[in-house]
Amino acid sequence: MSKEKFIEKILLFIALSSISILGLIAFFIFVEGVPLIWKVGLQKFLLGDRWFPSQGSFGILPMIIGSFLVTLGALIVGVPLGISCAVFLCELTPPTFGMIIRPMIQLLAAIPSVIFGFWGLIVLVPLIREHLGGPGLSVLAGSLVLGLMILPTIISISEDSLRALPRTFKEGALSLGATHWQTIWRVLLPAARSGIVASIILGMGRAIGETMAMIMILGNAAQTPISILDSARTLTTNIGIEMGYATGDHRQALFATGVVLFFIIMGLNSLALFVSRRKGS
Amino acid sequence: MPEKDKITLQNFSSFYGDSLALKEVSLRIRGNQIFAFLGPARSGKTTLLKSINRLTDLIFGARHTGQIFLDEQDIFAPEVALPELRRRVGMVFDLPTPLPLSIFDNVAYGPRLKGIFQKSRLEGIVERALKSAVLWDEVKERLSSSALRLSGGQQQRLCIARVLALEPEIIMLDEPCSGLDPISTASIEESLTLLKKEYTILLVPHNIQQASRVADRVGFFLNGELIEQGAAEQIFTRPKDKRTEDYISGKFG
Amino acid sequence: MAISRFKTQAISHGIIWIGAFLTLAVMVLILWQILREGVPLLTPHFFLENPRQMGRTGGIFSIIVGTLLITAVAVVIATPLGVGTAVFLREYTRDSKISRIIRFGTDCLAGVPSIIFGLFGFVFFVIFLRMGWSILSGGLTLTAMILPTIICTAEEAIKAIPYSYREVSFALGGTRWQTVKKVVLPNALPGIFTGILLGVGRSVGETAAIILTSGSSFLMPTSLFSPIRTMSIHFFILAREGISMEMAYATGAALIILILIINTIANWLLHRYVRKLEGKGHA
Numbered sequence: 001m002s003k004e005k006f007i008e009k010i011l012l013f014i015a016l017s018s019i020s021i022l023g024l025i026a027f028f029i030f031v032e033g034v035p036l037i038w039k040v041g042l043q044k045f046l047l048g049d050r051w052f053p054s055q056g057s058f059g060i061l062p063m064i065i066g067s068f069l070v071t072l073g074a075l076i077v078g079v080p081l082g083i084s085c086a087v088f089l090c091e092l093t094p095p096t097f098g099m100i101i102r103p104m105i106q107l108l109a110a111i112p113s114v115i116f117g118f119w120g121l122i123v124l125v126p127l128i129r130e131h132l133g134g135p136g137l138s139v140l141a142g143s144l145v146l147g148l149m150i151l152p153t154i155i156s157i158s159e160d161s162l163r164a165l166p167r168t169f170k171e172g173a174l175s176l177g178a179t180h181w182q183t184i185w186r187v188l189l190p191a192a193r194s195g196i197v198a199s200i201i202l203g204m205g206r207a208i209g210e211t212m213a214m215i216m217i218l219g220n221a222a223q224t225p226i227s228i229l230d231s232a233r234t235l236t237t238n239i240g241i242e243m244g245y246a247t248g249d250h251r252q253a254l255f256a257t258g259v260v261l262f263f264i265i266m267g268l269n270s271l272a273l274f275v276s277r278r279k280g281s
Numbered sequence: 282m283p284e285k286d287k288i289t290l291q292n293f294s295s296f297y298g299d300s301l302a303l304k305e306v307s308l309r310i311r312g313n314q315i316f317a318f319l320g321p322a323r324s325g326k327t328t329l330l331k332s333i334n335r336l337t338d339l340i341f342g343a344r345h346t347g348q349i350f351l352d353e354q355d356i357f358a359p360e361v362a363l364p365e366l367r368r369r370v371g372m373v374f375d376l377p378t379p380l381p382l383s384i385f386d387n388v389a390y391g392p393r394l395k396g397i398f399q400k401s402r403l404e405g406i407v408e409r410a411l412k413s414a415v416l417w418d419e420v421k422e423r424l425s426s427s428a429l430r431l432s433g434g435q436q437q438r439l440c441i442a443r444v445l446a447l448e449p450e451i452i453m454l455d456e457p458c459s460g461l462d463p464i465s466t467a468s469i470e471e472s473l474t475l476l477k478k479e480y481t482i483l484l485v486p487h488n489i490q491q492a493s494r495v496a497d498r499v500g501f502f503l504n505g506e507l508i509e510q511g512a513a514e515q516i517f518t519r520p521k522d523k524r525t526e527d528y529i530s531g532k533f534g
Numbered sequence: 535m536a537i538s539r540f541k542t543q544a545i546s547h548g549i550i551w552i553g554a555f556l557t558l559a560v561m562v563l564i565l566w567q568i569l570r571e572g573v574p575l576l577t578p579h580f581f582l583e584n585p586r587q588m589g590r591t592g593g594i595f596s597i598i599v600g601t602l603l604i605t606a607v608a609v610v611i612a613t614p615l616g617v618g619t620a621v622f623l624r625e626y627t628r629d630s631k632i633s634r635i636i637r638f639g640t641d642c643l644a645g646v647p648s649i650i651f652g653l654f655g656f657v658f659f660v661i662f663l664r665m666g667w668s669i670l671s672g673g674l675t676l677t678a679m680i681l682p683t684i685i686c687t688a689e690e691a692i693k694a695i696p697y698s699y700r701e702v703s704f705a706l707g708g709t710r711w712q713t714v715k716k717v718v719l720p721n722a723l724p725g726i727f728t729g730i731l732l733g734v735g736r737s738v739g740e741t742a743a744i745i746l747t748s749g750s751s752f753l754m755p756t757s758l759f760s761p762i763r764t765m766s767i768h769f770f771i772l773a774r775e776g777i778s779m780e781m782a783y784a785t786g787a788a789l790i791i792l793i794l795i796i797n798t799i800a801n802w803l804l805h806r807y808v809r810k811l812e813g814k815g816h817a
Contacts, residue, residue: 004710107794122779211647
C-alpha cells in the first residue's frame with residue numbers, strides 16, 4: 001500500500017514541474033529586469049524613445065512601436081488570408097482535397113522561423129528596396145513574413161471552429177434559400193466567431209514572440225519607425241541582437257525588456273484561454 | 282445446522298452523487314450456489330455487484346451507507362486491501378473485454394499482478410483456468426495468438442478463465458451472455474452449473490428464462506430496492522409480491 | 535441597381551480561391567526555392583565533414599552532432615517529466631484544484647516566446663548553475679520548451695485508451711500503478727512516441743533560445759559542457775553574416791528535409807495508432 005502512495009507522491013512532484021518551471025522563469029527574469037526598471041523609472045522606460053545603452057539611456061518605446069506595427073501588419077496580412085483559407089478548406093473544396101492540404105499546413109507550421117527569415121532576406125527585401133525604396137530591411141518586409149508565419153495557426157484553428165459547427169446551421173440557411181456564400185458570410189463565420197478570434201489572438205502571440213526572422217529582415221535601427229519602409233526593432237529583436245555582448249545595466253535593460261514582453265504575452269494568452277473557454281469548448 | 286453466510290448486505294444504500302442507485306438492501310447469500318439478481322434495467326443490479334468488489338470506489342462521487350460483509354468481515358473496513366478483495370470476488374462484465382494481449386497473457390494477467398512469475402506455475406494455472414471455463418480444447422494450440430481474434434463467445438469464456446486463474450471465492454457475472462449466440466450461451470450456463478460446486482456465483486441473468494435455467498436462489502430488484510428474494514422455484518411459481526409477479530409474467534421489463 | 539446575390543457569391547468565392555491559392559503558392563515557393571538551390575549541394579561530403587573557414591567551406595558534421603546531442607538531452611529529460619505529468623493528470627486525479635493549476639502552468643509555458651526561454655536559460659543554467667554555454671544549458675532550456683508538447687500528446691494517448699481496459703485490470707486485483715504500468719502505458723506508447731517526435735522537431739528548429747545558452751561554436755563538442763551550434767543557428771549565422779550563400783542554402787535544405795521527415799512520421803503515427811485505439815473497447 002505504501003508503495004502506491006509513494007508512487008503517487010512522486011508523480012505529483014513530477015506533475016508540478018511545468019508550473020515550477022514557469023515560476024522559475026518568471027522569478028529569474030524579474031529578478032534581473034525589475035531593478036533596472038525601478039532605477040530608470042517605469043514611465044521613462046516604457047515611454048522613452050531613446051535607446052542608447054552606452055550612454056545609459058534605456059527607453060524602449062521605439063521597440064514597443066516596432067512590435068506593435070509589425071504585429072499589426074502581420075494581422076492585416078494573415079487574418080484575411082487565413083480565414084479565407086479556412087473557409088476554402090472547409091466549404092469550397094471536396095473533403096479529399098482537405099485531407100491532403102491539412103497535413104501540409106501542419107507541416108508548414110513546423111518550419112523554423114529562420115527559413116522564413118531567410119526567404120524574406122533574399123527575396124522580399126531586395127524587391128522592396130528596388131521597387132518601393134528604403135533599405136528594404138523594413139517593417140513592411142517584417143509584416144509580410146510574419147503574416148505568412150502566423151497563417152498556419154489561424155488557418156488550422158479557424159478551420160477547426162468552422163468544422164465543429166453543427167450541420168444544421170448550414171442546412172437550415174441553405175434550405176431557406178440562401179446562397180452558399182450568404183450562408184458562409186452571415187451564418188457560419190459569425191457562429192465560429194469565438195474560435196476565429198481565439199486563433200487571431202494566438203497568432204498575435206506568435207507574432208509578438210517571433211525573434212529570429214525579425215532579426216534577419218527588420219534591419220537594426222533602434223529608432224521609432226515613421227513609415228513602413230523604415231527599419232525597426234521589436235522587443236524581441238532588441239534582446240536577441242544585443243544579448244551577445246551586453247553587460248551590467250545594459251544587460252539588465254534587456255531583461256527588463258523581457259519582463260515587458262512576458263507581461264504582454266501572458267496577457268494575450270490569458271485572453272485567448274478566456275475566449276476559447278467562453279464558447280464552451 | 283446453521284451455515285455461515287458467504288456474503289451479507291445490511292441496509293446497504295449506494296449513491297452516485299445525489300442520485301440513489303441502491304436503497305437499503307439487506308441480503309444474505311450462502312456459499313456454493315447460484316444467486317440470480319433479477320429486475321428491469323436501471324434497478325441497481327450492476328451497482329450491487331460492483332459494490333461487492335468495491336469497483337464503485339473508482340467512480341468519483343460514489344458513496345454508500347450500510348455494510349457489506351464477506352465471510353463476516355466488513356469489506357469497507359479501512360484495513361481491507363482492495364487488490365486482495367477483488368481477487369477473492371472476481372467479476373465478469375457484460376461485454377467481453379479481452380486485453381490487447383495474447384490468450385495466455387490475458388489469463389496470466391491476474392496471477393502476474395499477484396506476483397507469480399514462474400513460467401511452469403503460470404502454465405499450470407492457465408491450463409486449469411481455461412479447462413474450467415471450457416475453452417482449453419479450442420485454444421490450447423494457439424495460446425500465444427492475440428485474444429482479440431477469438432469469437433465473442435470465446436472471448437467471454439476467456440474473461441471467465443481470467444477470473445478463475447485467481448482462484449476466487451466468489452464469481453460475479455453481469456449479463457455475461459448478452460450478444461452471444463445460443464450455443465455459446467448454453468456452454469457458459471453449463472460451466473456455471475459446474476463451477477458452483479467450488480465457487481459462490483452471483484449472476485445478473487440476461488433474461489428470466491436464463492435465471493430459471495441455472496439459479497438456485499433469486500432476488501428481485503426494482504428501482505434500487507430489493508423487493509423479494511427466495512428459492513428460485515418459489516419465486517418463479519409462487520411470488521409473494523405483486524410486482525415480482527408482474528415482472529415474471531412479462532407485464533413489464 | 536443591386537448586384538444579384540449570385541454575383542456577390544461569384545466574386546466572393548473568386549476572391550477566396552485567389553487568396554487560398556496565393557497563400558499555398560507562396561508557402562510552397564519558399565520551401566521550393568531553398569530546396570532547389572540547396573539539395574544539389576547535399577553531398578555525403580557535406581554531411582560528414584566539419585565546417586572550415588568559418589563555415590565557408592567544408593560540411594556540417596560537428597553541427598549535426600551538436601544538434602543531435604542537444605536534442606537528446608532535451609528528450610531524455612522532458613519525456614519522463616511529461617509522461618509522468620500526463621499519467622498523474624489522467625490516472626490519479628479528476629478535475630481538482632491541483633489538476634487545474636498544473637494545466638494552467640502547462641498552457642502558459644506553451645505560450646512563452648523562445649527569446650524569454652533564452653533569457654531564462656542564460657541566467658539560470660549558464661550563469662546561476664555555472665554550466666556555461668554548453669549542450670547541457672541548451673538542452674535543459676529546450677526541455678522546458680518541449681515539455682508542454684509532450685504532456686499534451688501523452689495525455690491524448692492516455693485518454694484514448696478505453697476505460698474498460700482499466701476496469702478489467704482493477705477487477706483482477708490490480709493496483710492503480712500496476713494498471714498504469716501494465717495496461718495504460720504500453721498502449722499509450724505510440725502516442726507518446728509521437729509527442730517525442732514533435733518535441734524533436736521543435737528542438738531542431740529552435741534558434742533564439744539556443745544561441746543564448748549554447749553559444750555558437752562550430753567545433754566538435756567534446757563533452758556535454760562544450761558549446762555547440764545547431765543546424766538552425768548555423769543557417770542563421772551563415773545567412774545573416776553573408777558568409778556563404780551556398781552553404782546557407784545547403785544547410786537550409788537539410789534543415790527543411792529533416793523537419794519534414796520528422797513531422798510526417800509523427801503525423802502518420804498519430805493517425806495510425808491513436809485514432810485506431812479510440813475505436814476499441816467500450817467506454
